Structures are given as structure tokens and as C-alpha cells.
Amino acid sequence: MDTTDLVLAIIHHLLVFSLAAIIGAEFVLIRGDLPAATLKRLAGIDGHYGIIAALIIIVGIGRVFWGLKGWEFYVHNWVFWAKMAAFGIVGLLSIIPTVRFISWNRQASTNPAFAVPAAELASVKSYIRAEGAIFLLIPVFAAAMARGYGI
Template sequence: MLDLVLAVLHHLLILSMAGLLAVELALVRPGVGGASLKTLAVIDAGYGATATLILVVGAGRVFFGAKGSAFYLENPVFWAKITAFVVVGLLSAWPTVTILKWRKQATADLAFAPSTGEVARIRRMMGMELAVFALIPIFAAAMARGYGL
């Protein structure tokens, strides 16, 4: 039963994380400012919190799941998945710092809007995040079927 609950939570959180990233990509556009920047900061905080929960639930699946931790910890495909997850986290750091900076600037100046160059850079980073994110379910499916062992 615990294995099922953890698997359901894992999938729901993954869907939420992908959805939040898609919303962020839709919001980070030239001219973004004011209320949209506030929403963006809230969405980004939710994205970080969701990623943290995925890590916790994922670790729960490793240590309390039906297959036993050795099934994962001894499999390089599991570590490839974790590496991709860490890379997604690292790629998200710059957009997060930038969004917080924009939010601060928008609080001080109501007419503030980030430059198109900066928006383009953040969108590129988020695009890279999405590309690496897409690798994770591929590694996950292979790992779950024992590829790499």
C-alpha cells in the first residue's frame, strides 16, 4: 500500500512540476511586469517546493518501495536520472534569482519591465530545463524495468 501511495504522489508531483514550468514559460515574455511578476514569483516558489517534495517522495520510493533500495542504488540509470534532476535544479537557479530581482525592481518602480535581452536569456534557460526534464521519465522507465542492472 505504501508503495502505491508513494507512486501516486510521485506522479502527481511530477505533473505539477511540469505544469508549473509550462506556466512560467508562458509568463516570462517581453513586457512582463507588475501583477504578472508577482504571480511568476509565486509560481516559481511553488515550482521549487514541488521539486523538493519530488526529491522526498522519490527517496521514499527508493528506501520504502516494493523493490528495495539496492535495485536503484546499484543501477547507473538511476544515477543518470538523479543527475538529470540535479541539472534541472541547477538550471533553475538563475531564473529564480532573476525573477526575485525583477520582483524587487517592480516593487520599487511600478512601471518596471525587464529588458527583452534578459527575458530571452531566462526563456533559453527554462527551455534547457524543459529539455533535461524530458530525459528524466526516459531514465525512470528504463530504471523501473531493470535496464542498467
Template sequence: MLDLVLAIVHHLLVFGLAGILFAELMLVRPGMDLATVGRVARMDLVYGAFAGLVIVVGLVRAGMAAKGWAYYSHNAFFWAKLAVFLLVGLLSAPPTIAFIRWRKAGAAPDSAQVSRVRRFLHAEVALFALLPIFAAAMARGYGQF
């Protein structure tokens, strides 16, 4: 039962991350107003919390669930998935910093600032797409070493 509960929570959190990331991409546009900046900044805070929970639940799942650490630690797709997740997290830092700055400034960003943040968001989305691919391969035993 623990394995099922951890899998459900892990998947719901990852789907939540994907939804928030997509919403940020849709909201961060040239001409965004200060209210949208505040909304995106709050969403980004939830995004960070979800990301932290994904890591915690995922590691608990890898260590305590049905397959166990021995299965995951010897799988290249597991390590690739972790590396991509880390990279997505690193790419999320500049947008987060921008959202905080925009909010503190009390002014909507200009087009150049928005364009820069959107490049990071696009990179996050592109890399995020690899996560379910790696997860599916890993779950089926591909990548074992």
C-alpha cells in the same frame, strides 16, 4: 499499499513540476508586466517546494517501497535520473534569482533579461523530458549493474 501511495504522490508531484515549468515558460515573455512577474515568482516558489518534495518522496520510495534501495542503487538510469534532476535544479537557480530581482525592483524586465531567463527555461524543459525516459527504463530493469 505504501508502494502505491508513494508512487502516486511522486508521479503527481513530477507532473506538477512539469506543469509549473511549462507555465513559467509561457508567462516569461517579452513585454511581461509587473503583475505577471509577481505571478511567476509565486509559481516559482511552488516549483521549488514541489522539487524538494519530489526528492524526499523519491528517496523514501527508493528506500522503503517494493523494489528497495538495492534495486535502485545498482541502476545507471536511477543515477542518470538523479543527475538530470539536479542539473534541472541548478538551471532553475538563475531564473529564480531573476524573478526575485524583478519583483524587488518593482519594474518589468526588459527584453534582454527575459531572453536570458527563457534560455534557462528552455534548457530545463529539454532536460526534464529525459526524466520519464530514464524512469521508464529504470522501472523495466534496464541499466542494472
């Protein structure tokens, strides 16, 4: 029994589900009408993205070093690095939506007639769809690496 491993695993799971919820919420909200209140909500939800992602990195690294298997298990495991790459790509894909949400929210708060430009909306939708698709790969890699695939 290793309490540190258990606690890290629990926090890791809670955080990754929170990140999935954030991506899911953005996916749904971006499809409806985008009045100022929704833009504010999107910017607010998205603000938590960075915090949760940073906590996942800290707790994930904690699992690598203080988990049951030891860091040597992961550093030479290509499935672990595939998981890291997928997580990095999801992070990169989230940059444009974040920039747009902040900009739209700022414009909507100063100009009541502001409407999100159709081209910008279409591109943000594509980025969020891609984020969601790549995110789905992460638990696939996680489950495989945890069972010794990739060594």
C-alpha cells in the same frame, strides 16, 4: 499488494506532474508581455518550485527505500543515477530564473516604470527552455529504470 508502494507512487506522480506544470507555466508566461502583475505571478509560481522539488526528493527517496524493489535495485543502476543527474541539472538551471524573478518582481513593485532588461529576459528564456528539455529526459530514464534497464 503493497499499500506503501502504491501511496508513494501516487504522490510521486502527482508531484512530478506539478513540477512539469510549473515549468510549463513559466515557459508560457515568460513569452508574453511582462507587466508587474505577470512578474508577481511568475515569482509566486516559482516560489512553489522549491517546495515541490523538495517533496519529490523526499518521496523519491521513500520509493527507493520502501518501494517494492528495495534500494539495492537502484543504487547500482546507472539509469537511476542518470535520472538523478538530470533532476539535479534541472534544479541548477532553475537558479538563475528564480533569482531574476525575485529581483524583477521587487523592482516592479517599487518602480512602476520598470521594464525587464532584454538581455536578462533572453537569458532567463534560455534557462527555462533548457530546463524543459532536460526535464523531458527524466520520465524516459524513470520508465527505463523501472523496467530493469541500467543494471
